Amino acid sequence: MxxxxxxxxxxxxxxxxxxxxxxxxxxxxxxxxxxxxxxxxxxxxxxxxxxxxxxxxxxxxxxxxxxxxxxxxxxxxxxxxxxxxxxxxxxxxxxxxxxxxxxxxxxxxxxxxxxxxxxxxxxxxxxxxxxxxxxxxxxxxxxxxxxxxxxxxxxxxxxxxxxxxxxxxxxxxxxxxxxxxxxxxxxxxxxxxxxxxxxxxxxxxxxxxxxxxxxxxxxxxxxxxxxxxxISGVMVSIYMRIDQIMLQNMRNAAEAGAYATVVRFSEAWYFIPSVIVSTLFPAILNARRDDINRYKRRLQNLYDLMVYISLPAAIIISFAAPLIYKLFKPEYAYAAPVLAVHIWSGVFVFLGVANGQQLIAEDYVRMSFIRTGFGAIVNILLNLLLIPKMGIMGTAIATLIAYACSTFFIILIPKLSRQGIMMLKSLFLVSLFQKIFIFEKK
Structure with a gap:
């Protein structure tokens, strides 16, 4: 095939x-x-x-x-x-x-x-x-x-x-x-x-x-x-899991159990970007060695691909969440809207995985775990603020914002801000419309 x-x-x-x-x-x-x-x-x-x-x-x-x-x-x-x-x-x-x-x-x-x-x-x-x-x-x-x-x-x-x-x-x-x-x-x-x-x-x-x-x-x-x-792995662990322990401690085990079903569904597909990036990145590195403009184009194509996969999936799961929770007992049903929010974190995870490989390729390994640490801090602070008021929905919102902040943290770094702008172009489909416009002109 x-x-x-x-x-x-x-x-x-x-x-x-x-x-x-x-x-x-x-x-x-x-x-x-x-x-x-x-x-x-x-x-x-x-x-x-x-x-x-x-x-x-x-x-x-x-x-x-x-x-x-x-x-x-x-x-x-x-x-x-x-x-x-x-x-x-x-x-x-x-x-x-x-x-x-x-x-x-x-x-x-x-x-x-x-x-x-x-x-x-x-x-x-x-x-x-x-x-x-x-x-x-x-x-x-x-x-x-x-x-x-x-x-x-x-x-x-x-x-x-x-x-x-x-x-x-x-x-x-x-x-x-x-x-x-x-x-x-x-x-x-x-x-x-x-x-x-x-x-x-x-x-x-x-x-x-x-x-x-x-x-x-x-x-x-x-x-x-x-x-x-x-160090980076410890940061990632805290960044991706501290919300579940905080929810259990600040609310109760029942809400933590309901939220665990959300996380397992939402994160089940997170292995996909790693497979895609490991497939495509050798070609990207070759372009960096031979032609810097081709390297930039290939990076933009990679960011676009991450969005083309994650965005439709997030939309579909958002609408399908109530149907998914028909598989669970009624006591879990209130987690369906939480899944509809949490699933959007995957868009930023996909972009973050692609950009993380770029940081390693250009010898910015330290920046990779700095931004993960920044995301962990944002996640903890937002959970402290939102869990008492909103319960598991507050946890999902905190996670979504933290993932977005971590992924686009590099915009604040002058020498890396261009990569952040490239990811924004992919996220808002700007580069897609540019390609369509160029294709129509041809």
Whole structure:
């Protein structure tokens, strides 16, 4: 099947990429559908209060995933590309680093919970899920297969794991009538399934984790490269999740549970811009090297593409929100208008992902996490102001404004303001009308 052409980009290169990643993308979509359907069942079974309590534990541990992952995956792929003969040393060192980070995260999560706990969510729930940081240290097998352009194996592991996970969770609902604690263990077991699948797949391809070796010099090199990504990841975690904990603490677990259904629907498609950007950005970087004007045109085309995808989706979901919430029990129905607002955050996420890659390409990595930090501050302040007055709708409005402020923060920076203007042209369809006008003149 021939993929649609995208203006300004090499068709042959796009087709080559999609041959390598198309199945992985389909796997993500399939896994997403399975996960969403199961989450609806869990939300209806637990009701909003218990679902909020469960989500409080999941969200709390999410804050520390940037620490436990160490931002290493990109550099693991890069090292494996450059030094394939050092595979076992690279993977062994990365595994040890992630394992140590997972262990360090345990007391950090405990201390954070003492300072600002998630109200109504027992620490036991948080403690159980804290071990995901240790379990996911094995996931360095994922970047290994990426470096081999064999993402299909990762897709297969993920799909099988999600199917088994779905069966387990549905069994807890229909056969065991399980309490909420069992679902906490079930979500931890999701990581066990993934890790076991990665190990089995790696071993079946003629490799062995027993051959992994740790190297102190390489460890220092990897950490020295990745620490900005760790800080950025922490900022992103706070930026994208602090609203859920604030809502739970300032209102109650029931509202947090209803809002969790909104967030899961609204953010389900956030992997799409990353796939698109990773597909198109090599061509953009080539243009930057060869022809600066073509580079600017391709960036504008990328911003346009982000809007062409996210804007119609936001419009459709806004109108479809009441129908979506027919899938939930009536106690969740008041969250439908909240979804209609929150879904618009995706437009700014799509633009932000594209622009974030541009910042990295032009060596403005520090600016990337500065603007994320700015978005986090705006989000916290607006939540403090709006949650007491408006509840979950206030949280959605705060998130939407914070995402917009973060994405367009670069307009305030003189050397980057042009990129902000380019994104505004895409957002308000100015560049689209310019292209139509030029086409009609021809």
């Amino acid at each position: 021939r993929i649609p052409s995208i203006p300004g980009f090499d068709q042959q290169a796009l087709e080559k990429y999609f041959k390598n990643t198309g199945m992985s993308f389909i796997g993500k979509v399939g896994s997403l559908i399975i996960t969403m359907l199961v989450n609806i069942k869990i939300a209806n079974y637990l009701h909003s209060t218990n679902f909020g309590i469960l989500n409080g534990a999941i969200t709390y541990v999410y804050f520390f995933q940037a620490v436990t992952s160490l931002g290493l995956d990109y550099y693991i792929v890069k090292e494996l590309h450059q030094f394939p003969e050092n595979r076992d040393r690279i993977l062994g060192t990365s595994f040890r680093l992630k394992l140590m980070a997972g262990l360090v995260a345990l007391p950090l999560i405990f201390l954070a919970y003492q300072v600002y706990p998630a109200r109504s969510t027992p620490y036991l729930f948080v403690l159980i899920l804290s071990f995901t940081g240790i379990i996911q240290s094995v996931n360095i097998v994922d970047p290994y297969f990426q470096s081999q352009v064999q993402s299909k194996y990762i897709m297969q592991v993920q799909v099988v794991s999600y199917l088994i996970s779905a069966v387990i969770k549905l069994s807890l609902i229909y056969f065991f009538k399980a309490p909420v604690l069992w679902f906490v263990y079930a979500f931890l077991f999701d990581w066990v399934l993934l890790s076991a699948g990665y190990i089995i797949t790696y071993q079946r391809k003629g490799r062995s984790i027993t051959q992994w070796k740790y190297n102190g010099e390489l460890a220092r090199k990897l950490v020295s490269y990745s620490w900005p990504l760790i």
